[in-house]
Amino acid sequence: MSSELGVRTDYPIPASRRFRVYAFDPLASTSLDTALVNDAVISLPWEEPWEEPLGKGPSGEYLEVVDYDPSSGLFYEPLDPTAAILLAQDGLPPSESRPQFHQQMVYAVAMKTIRHFERALGRKVLWSRRRGEPNDGFVRKLRIHPHALRERNAYYSPDKKALLFGYFKASQTAAGLPDGWVFTCLSHDIIAHETTHAILDGVHRRFIEPTSLDTLAFHEAFADIVALLQHFTMTEAVEQQLAQVRGRLRSRNLLTGLAHQFGDATGRMGALREAIDIEGTGDGTGDKPPKRYADSEEPHERGSFLVAAIFDAFVTMFERRTADLMRLAQTTALGEELHPDMVKRLAAEAMKAADHLLRICVRALDYVPPIDIRFGEFLRAMITADADLIPDDRLHYRLAIAEAFRRRGIFPKGCLSMAPDSLLWETPDAWDASLAGIYFGDLVPDLDLQTLYSREAIWDQAQKNQLAVWRWLTHTDDMTPEWERMLGIRLGPDAPMTIERSPKTGAPKVEVHSVRIARRAGPDGQDIRQLVVEITQTRRGFFDPEAQARADRGEGDPKARDFTYRGGATLLVDLRASLIRYDAVMKLSEGKIRYAVRKRIDDDRRLQAQRDYLRGGADRDLGFVYFGERDGQEPFAMLHRG
Template identity: 50%
Template sequence: MSIRAASSDGLEPPFRRLRIYAFDPAASLDMRTAVINSATVTLPWEQLEPGPIGEYIEVIDVDPASGGFYLPVDLNDPALLVQDGFPPSDGNPKFHQQMVYAVAMMTIRNFERALGRRVLWAQRPWDWKTRETVDRYVGRLRIYPHALREANAYYSPQKVGLLFGYFQASRIDFGTALPGGTIFTCLSHDIVAHETTHAILDGMHRRFIEASNPDLLAFHEAFADIVALFQHFTIEEAVYQQISQLRGDLSRRSLLSGLAIQFGNAIGHYGALRDAIDSIDPATGLPDPGALDRAIEPHERGAILVAAVFDAFLSIYRSRVEDLLRISTGDGTRFPDSDLHPDLIRRLTKEATKAASHVLRMCIRAVDYLPPVDINFGDYLRALITADADLVSDDARGYRIAVIEAFRRRGIFPRDCRSLSVDSLLWERPDTRIEIDWLKEIDFPYITDRREIYETATRRCADLFNWLWDNARISHEAMRSMGLWLREDAPKTIRRRQKDGDRRPRRPAVEVHSVRVANRVGPDGDQEQQLIIEITQERRGYRTPEAQQQVESRGRVAGLTADFVFRGGATLIVDLRTREVRYCISKDIASTERLAAQRAFQFGADSEALGATYFGAASRDEPFAFVHRML
C-alpha cells in the first residue's frame, strides 16, 4: 500500500521529521559544532506534492541565471520518510528544497502558536492598469531556492514569494569560507526564517512596508532577525552543546547569538552577518544609549532593537537559573569557571529553551497590539508590555521589567508616557466610549480552512466599512480618538470618495484593512478571545509646508500634485466576550507633528538619499530587494 493510499484511509501520521542545517553549512566545517549542525525538526503532518508543495508553501526551483530547472523533491517517498529526508548537503538541490520548506514551516508554526490563529499571506497586488477582477487570495507562499545569482535574498510583495540567491565567496576576504566557493543563502536557517517572517508580517500589516519614519523598515528587519534568532533555541541539541561550551553564560558571543554566519564569512565579515549582542562602553559597562540617534540604515538601526530584546532574554534566563548557579558556585550571579556537569547542562538548556520560547511568543503577540501605520520602536515597547499583561496577569519572573530595562539602556523610549513603569506603558483604554453596533450583530465561529478564513475576513471588512459609511452612530469625538476624521470639515487633503449610487457629496474615505480573530491561551490555561480591527485613512502630503497649507485652505490647486502619502488610523482590540473595544491604538490623520516628521524624513537635507531609496517607484514595489542587497 502506498503512503498516499494509507493517508486516504485515515492513517496519516501526526508529524513529519526532516533534517536541516541548524545554522548553515559553515558550522559543519568546525569540529566543535559539526555534530550539532545536522538537526532534525518535527513538523505537523500534511500531504505534500513534489516540490514540496503543501497548504502554506510552494517550492519552485527554477534557476533563471542558468535557465535550469531542478527536479522537485518528493518528501512522501518512503525512502525519504524512513530517514527523515535527505541528509544536509550544499551540493544536493533537493536538500535545498527540503531545507527551505522545513524552516519556513517551523516559522509559520511559531507564529500560529503565538497569535492563536492561522497564518495568511498578503493579497495579490491590485492591478491598477487593467482593473481586472481576479482572485486576490494567495494560498501558498512561493519559495525560489535559486532565484538570483547574487549575494541577496528577499521577500517580494509583488510575487508574494521568497527569492534566494547564491554567489561566490570573496577570494580575498573570505573568512572561513572556501575562496571563490559557492554560498547558497537558502541553506542558512537564519536567512530562511528571516525572509519567511517578512512575508508573514506583510500579510498581517500591509502598511508596514511603507517607510514613513526611520524605524519602520528597521522594525521589519529587526523583527525578522528576532524570530530567526530565537528559533535557534528550538533546537535543543544545539543549545545543549553551546551552553556546555559557554559554561552556561549566554551573554558571550556564540552560534546562538549570531545570524547568517556563513554569509558573513563569505563577504568578509569574519563572523556572523549580524549579532544580537551589542558593544559595551568599557567606562560605564552599558551599551551606548546614543547609538539609536546615529543609526539610519535599517539593518544598523534594527540591530539596536534586536540587542534590546536579546538583552531582556538574558536577564530572564539569568533569573531562571539563579538557583542552579547558587548550588554550583555559591553565587547566583556567577557562572562556573570550569566545565559543567552534564546534569547541570541539561537543566540550563531546559531553562534557556523555555525562556527563549516565552520571549519569542511575547514578541510575536505584540505585533497585534501595534498601530496600523507609522510605527516606531517606542510603540513596539508598549505593545510588548500590553500584550503580555493581557495574557499573563502575574509577571512573577519579571519579564516585563526585563524588557523595559533593556530598552531603556539603549535609549528606546515611547512618546507620551508619564514614566517607564509597567502601568504607564500599557496602552490606555479609550477615553471616549467607542460603540460599534455592527460587532453585536454578527457571530465569529471557529473556522479552520484558510481560504474560508480569508473570505470571511474580507466580507467582514466590507461589512464594517459599509456600517461606518452608512450607519455610523459613532460620535465625532470617538472617531477622532481613533485618529480618523469622517465629517465634512475634515482637512481637505484627506482622500474622499463617493459610493456608487450615493447622491451625497464626496466624503472622507476610510480603509478597513483587517478584522481578524485571535484565540490565545496563557500559561495558566486562561483563554483570551479577541478581535483585531485595523482602520486607516489616507491624506495627500506635499514637499513644503507652504504647499500643504495652500491646498488645505483652497482644496486642489492647479500645478500642485501630492509628493507623498500620509496615513492615520487605529488598531482596535475588541474583547469578543463583551464586544467592547478594549484598546484603541491610534495615529492621528490630522497630526501636524507627524506630517512634518514624515516630510522631514523623506525630503530633509540630511535624508535625501534615504528618501530616494525608500520612496522611488522601484523600491516601493520591491522594498526588500533594495534593503537586502548584500544583506
C-alpha cells in the same frame, strides 16, 4: 477497514512529519565542535484533512517550492517528501551539493516559522494580496525559489509573493574553501528572516512604507528577532553552546549571531549581525566610538538596537530562571566543564525563556498601530500584550523588557515613566469618559471557529467582516466626533480636503485593512478571544506647509501630492463575554473595545515629522522611490543588497 485476509489497513495518521536541516548553516558542519549538533531535525504537524496534501516541490497548504535557476537556465527535479525512502530517514541528509536538500530545507524552516507565528497570534497565517488585485484576491501559497539569484542577496518580493534566495562565490578571505559556493537557502537564519518579512507583510501591509527612521528598521529588526529566538528551538545545539560558554549567554557564540557563513563569505570573518552589543550602546570595539540609537539611520544598524534590546531582555529572563542553578554551578572548580545534567537543565530554561519572549513579540503585532510603527510603540505593545494574557508577572519579565529598551535610549512618547504599568496602552474608558460602555455593535457576521478551519474560508470571512465594518463607518449616523477621535480618522464635512475622497459622493474615504479573530491561550489556562480591526485613512502630503494648508482647504489640483500620509487605528475588541452567552458561536453584539491604538490623520506634528524625514537626504529619497506603492518595485531586494 479490513482486507480480504482480515488484516486492518486503516493505519493511524502520524502526528508529524520530520525533515533534516542544518541547525545553523553549512559552515557549522566544518568544525569538530559543532558538526554533530548542526545536523538537526524539524518536526511539522501532519496535514489536516482540510489542508492541501503535501506534494512534490515540496508544495503544501502554505508554501510552494519552485526550483528554477535563471542564471543557468535549469529546472531542478523537485523533491518528493512523501516518498517512502525519505519518510523512513526524515528526508534527505544535509548536503550542499544536492538541490533537493536545498528545497527540503527552505520548506521545513519556512513552515517552522509559520507555525510559531500561528501559535502566538492565535489564528492562521494569511499572505497579503498582490498589489493591483481586488481586496478579495486570496493568495494561497507563498512561492520559494532556492536558486533565484546568482548574487549575495536573498529577499521577499511583495509583488511576486515569493522568497528569492541567491548564491555566490565566497571571497578569498572567507573561512573554509576559497571561491567555494555559498547558498543563502541553506542558512537557517536567512530562511527564517525572509519568511518573517512575508508574514509581517500579511499582518501589516503598510509597514514597508518609509514614514520614519524606525519603519524600515522595524521590518529588518523583527525578522532578525524571530530568526535569533528560533535558535533556541534546537535542543542539541543549545546544549552544546551553553556547555561551551558555561551557561553565560552574554558572551558571543553561535546562538547570538545571525548568518555566520554569509558573514564569513563576505569578508566579515564572523556573523552577518550580532545580538550582543557592548554596554547596550552598539559595538564599541576597536577605535570606533560606541554607536547611539538616536544617531543611527541605516535600517540594519538602527534595527540592531531593537534586536539587542530584545536579546538583552531574553538573557535577563534566562538568568532569572536559572539563578539557583548557576549558584550551584559556581561550586564547580574554575575551568571545569558543567555537568551534563546541569547543561540540560540550563538548555531547557533557555528554550522556555526564548519561546516565551518570541510569543510576546509576535502577539505584540496585534497591539501596534497599522501604520508608521516606532520602536517605542512596539515596546508598549509588548508590555500590553503580555499583561493581557498573563496579568501576574511574578518574575518581572515586563520590567526586564522595559529596562533593556531604556538602556539603549528607546523611549515611547506620552508615557509617565518606563514602569511597565505606565507603558500599557490606555483603554477607551481611561482617555475619554464619553466613550465609557461603548460596544462594537452588531457589525460582523456570526463566526463559528469550531467548524471554520480552511484558510480560504477564513480569508472569505475576513472580507465579509471588513465589508460590514466599512459599511458601518461610511453609512451610519452614529459616527460622532468621539468615535472619529478614537479611530484617528475624519469623516465629517469639515475634514481636510487632502483626505482621499470617494469619486461618487465626495465623502472622505476610509480603509478597513483587516477584521480577524484571534484566540490565545496562556500558560495557566488563560483564554483570550479578540477581534483585531485595522482602520486607516489616506491624506495627500506636501513638503511646503503653505501648499499643504491650501490643499487642505480644497484649493489647487485635487490629485497633486508630494507624498502619502496616513492615519488610523488598531482596535482590539474583547469577545469573551459574547462567547459565554453564545457558546461556540462568536456573536459580537457585546464585543467591547478594549484598546484603540491610534495615529490621527489630522496630527500636524506627525505630518511635519514625516515631511522632515522624507526631505532628510538623498538616501531617504532613494528609499522613498524603492518603497513606494507602484507595481514592480522590490523594496527588500534593494534593502538587503545594501
